[in-house]
Amino acid sequence: MLRFGLKRLASGLLTALVVVTATFFLIRLVPGDPATAMAPPNARIEQIERIRQNLGLDRPLWDQYFIYLERTARLDFGTSIRTGQPVLADLIDRIPASVELAVGAFFLILLIGLPIGIVAAVRRGSRFDYGWRLASSIGVGLPVFWVGLMFLWIFAYLIDLFPLGGRLGLDARLERTTGFVVIDALLAGRSDLILPSLHHLVLPAVALALPSIAFWIRLMRGSLLEVMREEYVRTARSKGLPRRQVIMRHGVRNALNPVVTTLGFEMVGLLTGAILVETVFAWPGVGNYVLASLQSRDYPVVQGATILIAILYVAVNSIVDIAQARLDPRILDSMAVAPA
Amino acid sequence: MEDAPDMTTPQHEVTRRQVLKGLGIAGAYISLPGLLAACAQATPQSPTTSAGAPTTTPAGATATSAAPSTTVGDGITRGGTFVMAVGVDIPDMDPHELQTFAMLQMYEAPSRRHPTNYGEFIPTLVESIERSNDGLEYVLNLRGGVTYHDGAPFNAASFVASLQRASDLENEYNNGGAAWAGWALGNPGIVTAIEAVDDTTVRVTLSEPLPDFDFWMADEQGGWGAVNPAVFMADPVGFGREPFGAGTGPFMFEERVPNDHVTLARYDGYWEEGKPYLDQFVLRVIPDPGTRLLALKNGDIHMFDVTGPEIAQLDGDPDVQLFTVPPIFGNFVAFNHNDPITGIREVRQAFSHAIDLASIVGSLTPFATVTPNFGLYPGMPGFRDDISWYPYDPEQARALLGQAGFPDGVDISLTYSIAPVGLNADTLAQAMQAQMEESGFRVELVVIDGPTMFASSFGPPGRPDYPFQAALTVNGTDGNPQGMLFSWSQRSNYAAVNPTFLDLALSTNSIVDQAQRLEVYSQMQQMLFDDVAYVPLAHTEVVRAAARNVRGLETAAYHFRDVWIET
Numbered sequence: 001m002l003r004f005g006l007k008r009l010a011s012g013l014l015t016a017l018v019v020v021t022a023t024f025f026l027i028r029l030v031p032g033d034p035a036t037a038m039a040p041p042n043a044r045i046e047q048i049e050r051i052r053q054n055l056g057l058d059r060p061l062w063d064q065y066f067i068y069l070e071r072t073a074r075l076d077f078g079t080s081i082r083t084g085q086p087v088l089a090d091l092i093d094r095i096p097a098s099v100e101l102a103v104g105a106f107f108l109i110l111l112i113g114l115p116i117g118i119v120a121a122v123r124r125g126s127r128f129d130y131g132w133r134l135a136s137s138i139g140v141g142l143p144v145f146w147v148g149l150m151f152l153w154i155f156a157y158l159i160d161l162f163p164l165g166g167r168l169g170l171d172a173r174l175e176r177t178t179g180f181v182v183i184d185a186l187l188a189g190r191s192d193l194i195l196p197s198l199h200h201l202v203l204p205a206v207a208l209a210l211p212s213i214a215f216w217i218r219l220m221r222g223s224l225l226e227v228m229r230e231e232y233v234r235t236a237r238s239k240g241l242p243r244r245q246v247i248m249r250h251g252v253r254n255a256l257n258p259v260v261t262t263l264g265f266e267m268v269g270l271l272t273g274a275i276l277v278e279t280v281f282a283w284p285g286v287g288n289y290v291l292a293s294l295q296s297r298d299y300p301v302v303q304g305a306t307i308l309i310a311i312l313y314v315a316v317n318s319i320v321d322i323a324q325a326r327l328d329p330r331i332l333d334s335m336a337v338a339p340a
Numbered sequence: 341m342e343d344a345p346d347m348t349t350p351q352h353e354v355t356r357r358q359v360l361k362g363l364g365i366a367g368a369y370i371s372l373p374g375l376l377a378a379c380a381q382a383t384p385q386s387p388t389t390s391a392g393a394p395t396t397t398p399a400g401a402t403a404t405s406a407a408p409s410t411t412v413g414d415g416i417t418r419g420g421t422f423v424m425a426v427g428v429d430i431p432d433m434d435p436h437e438l439q440t441f442a443m444l445q446m447y448e449a450p451s452r453r454h455p456t457n458y459g460e461f462i463p464t465l466v467e468s469i470e471r472s473n474d475g476l477e478y479v480l481n482l483r484g485g486v487t488y489h490d491g492a493p494f495n496a497a498s499f500v501a502s503l504q505r506a507s508d509l510e511n512e513y514n515n516g517g518a519a520w521a522g523w524a525l526g527n528p529g530i531v532t533a534i535e536a537v538d539d540t541t542v543r544v545t546l547s548e549p550l551p552d553f554d555f556w557m558a559d560e561q562g563g564w565g566a567v568n569p570a571v572f573m574a575d576p577v578g579f580g581r582e583p584f585g586a587g588t589g590p591f592m593f594e595e596r597v598p599n600d601h602v603t604l605a606r607y608d609g610y611w612e613e614g615k616p617y618l619d620q621f622v623l624r625v626i627p628d629p630g631t632r633l634l635a636l637k638n639g640d641i642h643m644f645d646v647t648g649p650e651i652a653q654l655d656g657d658p659d660v661q662l663f664t665v666p667p668i669f670g671n672f673v674a675f676n677h678n679d680p681i682t683g684i685r686e687v688r689q690a691f692s693h694a695i696d697l698a699s700i701v702g703s704l705t706p707f708a709t710v711t712p713n714f715g716l717y718p719g720m721p722g723f724r725d726d727i728s729w730y731p732y733d734p735e736q737a738r739a740l741l742g743q744a745g746f747p748d749g750v751d752i753s754l755t756y757s758i759a760p761v762g763l764n765a766d767t768l769a770q771a772m773q774a775q776m777e778e779s780g781f782r783v784e785l786v787v788i789d790g791p792t793m794f795a796s797s798f799g800p801p802g803r804p805d806y807p808f809q810a811a812l813t814v815n816g817t818d819g820n821p822q823g824m825l826f827s828w829s830q831r832s833n834y835a836a837v838n839p840t841f842l843d844l845a846l847s848t849n850s851i852v853d854q855a856q857r858l859e860v861y862s863q864m865q866q867m868l869f870d871d872v873a874y875v876p877l878a879h880t881e882v883v884r885a886a887a888r889n890v891r892g893l894e895t896a897a898y899h900f901r902d903v904w905i906e907t
């Protein structure tokens with residue numbers, strides 16, 4: 001197991017290196033001089049030269065590459081052209097909001113998507129099954145920005161049930177400590193802000209989770225149906241075990257294996273794929289920031305965010321592989337018998 | 341946004357570009373007026389209201405309004421918390437670093453733009469400004485009783501420190517950022533001295549006259565905004581994130597939640613008694629225009645700048661007032677004058693005759709006006725209202741194409757980007773494409789991104805190249821005719837093929853005599869017309885949507901000291 005873990009770690013590091021290298025060279029294929037782009041339009045030549053030196057652009061390409069690797073290893077992505085702040089600081093500023101949103105959506109997926117998928121599989125062919133299959137087909141196909149705007153229009157504007165964007169009301173003053181509203185509220189002894197923050201979270205989290213919920217209903221249903229056809233399930237039934245026990249202990253438990261491994265990627269997807277939801281709901285997260293940076297060609301941010309997202313995926317991929325190997329020893333076995 | 345305001349002199353050009361780049365970069369978080377000064381009588385000067393008479397107050401508009409706080413002689417109580425939505429975060433409030441709408445409320449320059457009249461300035465931090473006859477020396481007599489938001493007195497020494505920080509790259513407190521002080525940086529060597537004569541007098545000396553210096557001195561965000569030295573000396577680079585005590589303006593910094601909102605509070609020590617009326621001025625970040633619209637209708641915000649189809653959705657809403665404020669943004673077509681097709685005058689003239697702008701513009705927005713001539717906009721000093729542009733005439737267009745050697749029509753590419761100001765470029769380009777076909781133009785539309793368009797749109801005066809065969813683009817002006825006319829030597833390679841125009845453009849930088857200047861402006865406009873150097877399309881001021889219960893907006897193109905919320 002240790003050997004497997006180390007191999008996965010090495011493979012992950014190699015993948016990260018490839019991504020980081022590709023990002024370095026691709027960004028240099030973009031026409032234009034980064035130093036000039038970062039300088040104010042009326043910058044004097046000395047200013048541009050100073051920026052060029054700071055970026056290491058006056059050195060040979062390979063030197064630049066190694067400087068870049070060294071900075072990347074320190075998570076130093078440079079300074080945002082648009083905000084004038086270090087990219088990492090900007091990202092850290094916004095990551096808590098994105099994590100809050102992703103976690104909220106994730107819980108909705110777990111609480112809604114998986115149980116419905118299970119019930120749909122158990123009641124295969126019923127109205128419930130057909131109804132949810134239809135609903136999930138629609139849910140997968142709905143554009144998230146449209147869903148978001150509809151939610152705002154119906155639930156925030158027409159029936160005024162939820163706030164219209166943001167994480168808290170404008171008059172809610174909360175000292176930032178961690179950036180997570182709930183935690184900061186607890187730290188500041190402002191428990192009165194916890195419910196409002198959750199209130200603000202509901203609509204964007206539902207909008208973000210909706211396409212995924214639809215997907216997970218279908219995935220869970222399919223996985224459970226497949227497992228229920230397995231011989232050991234039939235054996236359990238023939239032994240006269242209660243139906244509920246057969247489904248939950250032998251069916252769902254085994255059906256969850258492939259589902260759980262995919263959930264890791266879902267979490268990363270929710271973290272990095274919320275650009276449109278964050279935009280529509282004025283949610284001050286990373287997606288919102290990256291979109292604005294893309295629109296203004298803020299290369300350091302684009303580069304930094306790309307690398308971070310890639311590393312996140314690589315890390316999750318490695319963790320999932322290791323977890324899978326631990327859950328399913330056959331994976332380790334297959335490695336052991338693999339030709340040298 | 342790709343490109344914009346054209347108030348450039350050769351030296352200033354880069355500064356304006358910088359301003360515009362800031363706009364392009366910052367998009368909606370800077371409210372466009374921030375860059376512009378004003379000039380001349382205006383076109384639709386007072387707010388043009390399109391909806392009906394005031395009716396009910398939007399349901400939630402009062403929800404964010406604090407208790408009214410100021411009762412003046414007329415017995416009306418004024419106050420409230422005003423929330424304006426902007427599209428992008430406000431990461432920094434150092435006026436020497438970035439431009440945002442917040443800065444216009446927090447910082448003050450010697451004078452400020454008149455809210456409606458282009459080219460008029462209202463003394464702010466000065467009682468008066470004296471200019472020497474040769475235009476080389478400006479003496480600023482500072483207003484007494486002005487204090488920074490931390491209570492420190494505003495005086496000549498502090499103002500000079502602020503000006504030097506902004507204008508001198510070698511100054512130890514210069515933030516090394518965008519450095520908006522184009523009047524100095526864009527004119528290396530022209531500003532030779534900034535000095536405190538006594539406690540209330542500042543003298544600025546130039547090596548040669550700058551005809552639009554008045555415009556610069558009214559730019560709170562262009563280096564002339566006074567920043568409290570105690571604040572920037574404590575943290576030269578970072579104070580803008582939480583600029584407590586930094587300005588002298590009617591509103592002071594209170595809170596910034598990154599990517600969410602900035603709250604400014606009324607400065608009770610403000611020198612103008614009774615002002616501002618509002619208790620709080622909040623800029624809330626809402627990136628999506630559809631969400632901004634819902635937020636306005638829901639009463640969560642009181643105002644936002646409208647740039648797209650939201651105009652049609654809000655027009656006629658009894659709870660919303662739509663109106664326009666300076667500056668002007670105009671769409672026009674620029675050509676490559678060395679291109680084998682668009683380099684031919686008859687082709688450009690045919691291009692003009694091929695477009696029925698009245699029908700296109702009328703269907704796009706009720707606020708835009710077909711630009712009747714080119715070079716300046718109506719209302720600006722020196723505008724030639726005796727020149728009428730080439731009218732819509734498809735037959736004449738075909739005949740001209742024939743004369744140019746294209747009797748069977750001609751293929752032409754029209755490049756554009758989607759700018760957040762001016763008319764909707766997509767709709768405009770498609771409408772033009774359809775109409776021009778009738779006259780023999782087979783137009784290929786090429787869409788590029790805003791920053792590329794912005795970078796390509798400006799060049800040095802008399803630039804030899806222009807990367808597009810024809811480009812649909814946009815400019816903006818605060819009403820400074822000199823800058824605007826000069827910019828036509830930079831917005832394409834027209835001035836390279838007409839050196840006389842370039843000479844005239846360059847001459848405007850040093851002519852301080854008004855009559856002489858107007859004569860040159862007249863000649864330049866005649867050349868632009870005769871050569872069909874560009875094709876003017878339509879222009880509009882910034883269109884804003886506000887809740888009905890907001891009062892005083894007619895004074896609030898840039899500054900909100902006279903705005904209040906009626907409860």
